Amino acid sequence: MTMSETAADTTGGAGVVPPTSLEAAVTTTDHLVVGRAWIASGALFLVVSLLAGLLANLERLDLAGVGLFGSADEFFQFWSAHRVGFVLLAVVPVIVGLATAVVPLQVGATSIVFPRAAALGFWTWLLGAVLTVTGFLIDGGLGTPGSGSQRQAVALTLVGLLMVIGGICVASLCIVTTVAAGRPSGMSLDRVPLFSWTLLVAGTIWLATLPVLAANAVLAYVDLRGRPAVGFGAEDAIWEQLSWAFTHPQVYVFALPLLGIAADVIPVAARRRLPSHNALLVVTGLIGVVGFGAYAQPAFDLSTPVMTQALYVVEAFLAVPLVLLVVGALAGTLRRGAGNLGARPPAPVVLAVLSLLLLVAGTVVGAIRAVSPLDLLDRSTTGAQMTFTMGAALVAAMAGTLWWGDRTMGRVAPQGMGLVGGLLATLGVVLVAVPDTLSGFMGLSDFTGADLAAAGDPGGAVGALNAVAVVGSLLLLLGAVGWIATGVRRMKGAEASPDPWGGHTLEWATGPVEVTSERPLLDAMDEVGA
């Protein structure tokens, strides 16, 4: 029997109407286009989430009541919208977009594996993100402490969240499969560039943990749709069940690819090999393992919270030395190649280094927060830890788009403008997270609401620290806008050269290359004595 598989006709015969640009954009399966769509959409939702964060921080200036919003419930909706938006609608999607565009090139695949599924993942996420934001805007969100939200709108938000999770999972599946099975001959797993490797680790753990978040959301949705919610769908209980996804240690898993970005950017700029590629593979893998299991925190046993148990505390403390190991290796590489950086190091290198420092701060705050006698679990330190860690991931993503943008968009970006955006964002993260860390020690609750008792000592330093955090939120927003403006300017930029950085890995190859180590292009340069 003959096979019926036939190759698609791509010759565009007579009478075939070429698709409009809109049709082409919607139906494309090109991983570069899909990746750019993820980044652009994530950037827009970043602005939305940062606006919500700015308004929530402004509200905290009036600790004695609720002045800016109509009620504590509305305040909570903006406060939670910022966290959900910052993590699942902004930073993670930008990383997913960068990975969708870059990982197939890095591992030497012809395209992303399952390209239609990758496109489906994006569109599912986008629709879910729109529904989530709409749910928040129409008095929904993820429940409220005073049960003052619209139940139908809360249900809409939960549906949106489920679609967001589904989209990220499908995209992660495509990326992970590309690294696992899309590699050409010679590209063994220990030769995979660190950005792709961290995506393999992080994507696998996203696939293992985000379905747990989906299960929590489904339970809440089904219960909410029942006549009287009996537990999971009670409006004052929804956030408690979902909040683990926006705190330690889950945020480490979301931010893990930042180590890969730094580890791919710094050695190229310093013109030095990493001291031990394999050791970094192991350490970054261990950071992923340490970040696994966050979902056990709130719901499995309310009488003995996991957050006070030994494993949780050990995980919090283990993250610090593991991250320091990676930072140490990269710092050593940077020091050995300092002479090659020139007087003005490239913007992606500066931002990659800053993102590493922010991540170290995030892990240290995470470890301090886990010390039970300090009683910081429900304090503003929780938000500070998320801001440090996810802010680090954001700054690294900015570095990544500046680094790989020439390759993925084919246009040159104004690097100085991108650097300014990244520096503003870094300063913003520091000015939000440091005051929140300190305020946590002074008794400021993670969510104060209109409860003065939860506001720490408004007459003392907390009020001043909250004012600093407002300035930080504003700078973070300005940084994000600057980064977006850099991307827009890039679209009108000059045509980029195929390898502007003298890269070491396959995404910069302009012809066939034999893969003999984790840095095949560097091997080729060494061979010819370049």
Next chain:
Amino acid sequence: MAAVTLPPASPTRPRTLVIGSALGTGAVLMFFGALFGLYFSRRADTMAWGSEWFPEGAIQLVPGSMNMATMAVSTVTMAWAVYAVINDDRIHSYLAMFLTAVMGIAMINQTVFYFNDIGLPIDHSEATTFLFVIVGAHMAMVGVGVLWLGLLLLRALGGQDTSRHRDLVSAAALYWYAAVAVYVVIWYGIYIAK
């Protein structure tokens, strides 16, 4: 006899479909793992307080066991389908996939019939919320499996499921076995342990 130099073996085709399906199936299993973890934890807490979980006599073992038997038999027909495709046995692969899909539909039909008759509203208690969420999500999982098998049947009729292109059948089998494994936990946790 002169020595003959054989051409190098063709590189092994990466089984992207099986790997992707394994990852997707793993994600689905984590979804159910979370539901089961919460279910057993809340059940233990409730019973530790001396309260009842499901009302006495509300959950019947017979419908659950019938579904379990149906799903168990479907693992045999699914394995038969994979074996037939590997051996290019077109007729047997049609038959095995068709039977597996029919058993999936039968399982969904039995579950819908039973839950229409069960007399427990979804908002009766936390236990019934879990019951409807877990069983409903599993029905959706089986439904996806049935659709997948339908797609495979269409492809097989078009001559595309052969021993050289067996990954889609292997991937579907992996997913189907996971659906059966999930039902084993449902059968024990809900219908037997109640």
